Amino acid sequence: MTEKIAIIAWGAMADRPPESPRFPPLIEKAERAIKEAVARAIAEHWNAGRPVYIWEDEQVVALLPDGTRVPLEKGQYELDPQQYK
Numbered sequence: 001m002t003e004k005i006a007i008i009a010w011g012a013m014a015d016r017p018p019e020s021p022r023f024p025p026l027i028e029k030a031e032r033a034i035k036e037a038v039a040r041a042i043a044e045h046w047n048a049g050r051p052v053y054i055w056e057d058e059q060v061v062a063l064l065p066d067g068t069r070v071p072l073e074k075g076q077y078e079l080d081p082q083q084y085k
Contacts, residue, residue: 042063045065046065047065049065050065051063051064051065051070051078051079053072053078056069059071059072059074060072060076060077062078062079
């Protein structure tokens with residue numbers, strides 16, 4: 001029933017198209033902002049020669065600026081700087 005009402009209402013307004021939103025929905029804007037912030041944070045870490053830590057395959061993994069992935073041992077929270085310099 002609601003679909004029929006919508007079709008009838010659209011038919012009454014057929015001479016003008018529906019207004020398109022000026023901005024993307026809030027969720028899309030938030031997702032884009034988060035991705036940009038993460039990219040900036042990763043770039044800052046790598047430019048300073050520091051690893052970025054992620055959760056991958058049920059463990060913490062250090063991503064080194066040269067692209068190397070180093071899994072951390074259980075209970076280890078960060079790499080010793082000697083391991084990546």
